[in-house]
Amino acid sequence: MNKFHPSIVCGVLVMGTALAMAAPSTRQVNLAIAAGGVVSVVNNCGSVTIHQGSQRLVVVNATKHSDKVEVDAANTLDGNRVEIRTHSLPQQQPSREESKVDYDVAVPPGISVIVSTATAPITLDNVSGDVSLSSDTGLITVRNVGNSYLRIRGVAAPVVLSNITGHVEVTSSGGSVQLTKVSGPKVTVGTTSGNITYAGGPSPVRWKMIILFRPSRT
Secondary structure (H helix, E strand, O other), rough: OOOOOOOOOEEEOOOEEEEEOOOOOEEEEEEEOOOOOEEEOOOOOEEEEEEEOOOHHHHHEEEEEEOOOEEEEEEOOOOOEEEEEEEEEEOOOOOOOOOEEEEEEEEEEOOOOEEEEOOOOOOEEEEOOOEEEEEEEOOEEEEEEEEEEEEEEOOOOOOEEEEEEEEEEEEEEEOOEEEEEOOOOOOOOOOOEOOOOEEOOOOOOOOOOEEEEEOOOO
C-alpha cells in the first residue's frame, strides 16, 4: 500500500500571542491503478476536483489547512482500487476551517470515480468512467462526461450538469438541479423541493426516457 501524509507548516505570532496555525501545505502522490479500476474519495470539508489526466496513474494533489487532520491515499496491491480519505488525528477536534482539505485528482481514461462529501463542493470534468457522487450541501458540478453511468445523490446540494451523454440519475432532497446539453438513453432527475431546469442540447424527443419528478408532500 502506498501512503502519504502532507507535511506541517506552522507558527505565527498575532497580537503578542503565539498561535499554532498551519499554513496550507500541498503534497502530491502518484498511485498506480489497473485499467477499469475505481478511485474513491471521502472528504467532508474543503473541495474535491476530479479530471482526466495524461498518465496511466492517479495523480493526487492534496492541500490541507491545519495539522489536526491527516490525508491517507493508498492503492490495493492488485491496483484495482485507489482510496483517498481525510480524517482527524487522535485527540484532535479541528474546527470546520481546520478540517478543510482541497483535493485535485487526475485519473486515467476509463477509471470509475466515487466521491462522498459533507459540505465540500465536487467538480468533475472530462471523465470517461462511471461516476457516483454524493454530498450533503456541497455544490456538485459535472462537465463533459460521455457514454458513462452518472449517479448523483444530494441532500441540499445544488447540482449543475453540462455536456453530458449517457445514463444519468440525479436524486436531491432540496437542492436545485440545472441541466445543459444533457442527453442519453435514460435521464432521471428527482427532487423533493428543489427546482429543475433544462437548457440546450438535442430535442427531448430523442430521449428514450425523461422523468422530472417532484413528489408531493403529505
